[in-house]
Amino acid sequence: MESSIVVLFGLYFIQGLPYGLQAGFMPIYLRTKGSSLAHVSAFKLLLAPWFLKGTWAPLVDRYGTKMRWLRASVAAMCVACCALAATDPGDSSFAALIFALNVFSATQDVAVDGVAMQTLSASELGAGNTAQVVGYKVGAAAAGLLGVVEARVGWTRMFLMLSAIYAVSYALLSAFEPKNVDAGTSGVASPKSSEQSFHGDQSEIADACQRAPGKESWESLYRSLLHTDGTLWVATFVLTYKLGEQGAISLMPLFLVDSGMSSSRVTFWCGILGMTASIAGSFWGGHLVTNRRIAPAYVALRHCTLRIIPMLAMLWVTWSMHLHGSLSILEDFSSLAGLCLLHFHGGVVTTATFTLMMQCSRNAPPRCQATHYTLLATAEVLGKMALTVALGGVAETCGYVPSLALALLLSVYPLYSLRSCPSAFLDG
Template identity: 35%
Template sequence: MASKYLLLGMLYFVQGMPYGLQSGLLPIYLRTVGLSFTSISLTKALYFPWILKVFWAPFVDQCWNKQTWLLLSMCGLAVACLTCASLSPGENCKALATVLILMNLMASTQDIAVDGMAVRLLNQDEVGYGNTIQVVGYKLGSVLAGGGFLAVIHLIGWRSLFLLLASMYCLVMVYTWHATELQTRPSCRSDREKLQHRSLNPCDLLQELLIVPGTTWTLIFVINYKLGEQGAMSMFPLFLLDNGFSPQELGVWNGMVAMGFSIAGSTLGGVLISRKGPPLSLLKVSLILRLASLCFQALVLFLFSSKSSIIKVAAIFSIILQHFMAGIISTLTFSIMMHCTQRAVESIQATHYSFLATAEVLGKLVCSTLVGGLVDAVGFAPSYLLFLMLSGLTIIHVMKAPVIGN
């Protein structure tokens, strides 16, 4: 069991690094060189492979094995990092954007393989801890590549940063190559079952995914649950940057300390699932608490003054509180998704989970892409009122969950 968790943790860790680079380091860097909120938000469009991954998820399900896909995707990520090391971000924006798209393509393919492997490796009693490792490992990778590198990039430089990342991918590739969990676990799918699902056209496959019990409710939830939270977490650090906080301060408080609390929240979420039972009842309480923390952050924004030490401390505390609640909710959400996917036949489980995960990314991406334009157009205060409303709608949806949502 320990080796199973270690393998999942390492794979999710390296999978989170591209996200950390683009969500933690890149927006602050671009704002320091004078780009508008709208332009910064539009860089989120580079995540589009995560939305499209459901189209190649069936190939990951049916062709080769999960170990092969993991090795190929991490090799692609290592090559992308080496390419980034040779680029100058201020002079080769188009080339950098192309490489970042490649990184997202490789990371999303790795995600399909890892999620499919996790669904099969984890039994019902292990889902809580398994999803804790998933969320925590991903966030640790994001913290290292985002907040950690933002805090030290002026010391180690752009080139050394990406050479280090490439080395880390190579080390995890070696570990994955020798992982006994991937080499010895037999497949229980019959040749007839494989042939049946391989011949499905997209419409038939979509129907197969939607008839899995609880899929429709889960799909709507994962699209919506991040909307208000994502808008606040994307814009509040940039608000602080415009009001006296330095990039280094944000790298420490938003990129490292707050993410540490996010990891603590994710860990707590896994422990609660393992000890308290079905995640849905825990999710209802957590969403209400998140709405309260978002109200507190909105109040800080309305009263913010860069000359007030108390308000600055409150701003940092609001970031920490938001990340902590986001960590709890993320683990609960992914556990609900995995419980839902485990009801599907094994030959489409990776595709089913990718289908749900794609909806989750779509919700985050749409919000984070459009929120900059919203803030530029109407300002922070009206935008936060919208964030509060979206978070409230998510609570209403969860309160109306069917029994199968547990």
């Protein structure tokens, strides 16, 4: 179990690097170069492959092996970083290369999620999802600190360092072949019988997973997967549970820069301390789910409620800035502490939610589980990014106070959704 967890952690670490590059480093870099809030937010549209990866996920399930897909995607990310090293952020090709990097990273995500579901037993889901969330966040945090690296070694060497990380990862993957991966249905622990695991015609779903990937069979596949037990509720929840939280987290660093705080201080609090708090929250969420055997839905409900408190604090700070034009020492501290606290509760909720997602996907037929999980993960990414892309334009037009008030309101709906959680997800 420990070796599998370590490998999953490493895979999710390198997967988090492109996200941290765009979510942590580039927004502050672009804002300090004079880009508008709307432009900074629109830059995140280059993450679109994460919304669309469900369209090619069946290819990963059906062709080749997941380990081959993993190696190919890591090699492609290595090449993309080499190309970015020779590209200036003002060049037209820069956006295309970032987009390509996201395509390769999203493909790696599909493959590694399939590996995780085939190698982890039911009792290991909590630990596995902790490794997933923490590894991804550590990678994102490491990439978020690229501003410090870029200032010291320059743009070209920064991307060559990223390329070297992917090259080493490829070499390690070439020597790694986990058991029970791509072995059909053998070795896959199914927590329920087929009659309990999913609704509808099971034979139709299995046939849809094994037919040639023609248009009709793909449509049948997606239709059947949507009837897997709990899918619609989980998809709706993951689409909405991060809307407000991610909106506030993406907007507050820009607010702090505009209020006169130095970019290095903002990077330290939001990049280092904020991500450290988020990682601590992810570990705590994994502990609650794995060691204390608390149902992930209960964990998510408790901390979705608690994260309202720091969001209220941040709304108060922006309102005070609007009234007085400056921040007091107390307000300055409240904004930074509120961000860290929001990161912590968000980390707990994320680990619990990813465990819910994997519980649901394990109800799908083994040959289709990677595709099913990818569909849920796509909804999760779309929910996280939807408001962050739009909120920059809202803040540009209406100001920070209405934007954060909107984020706060959107954080209330997940509480209602969790109270209607299907009973199948309420067992610890």
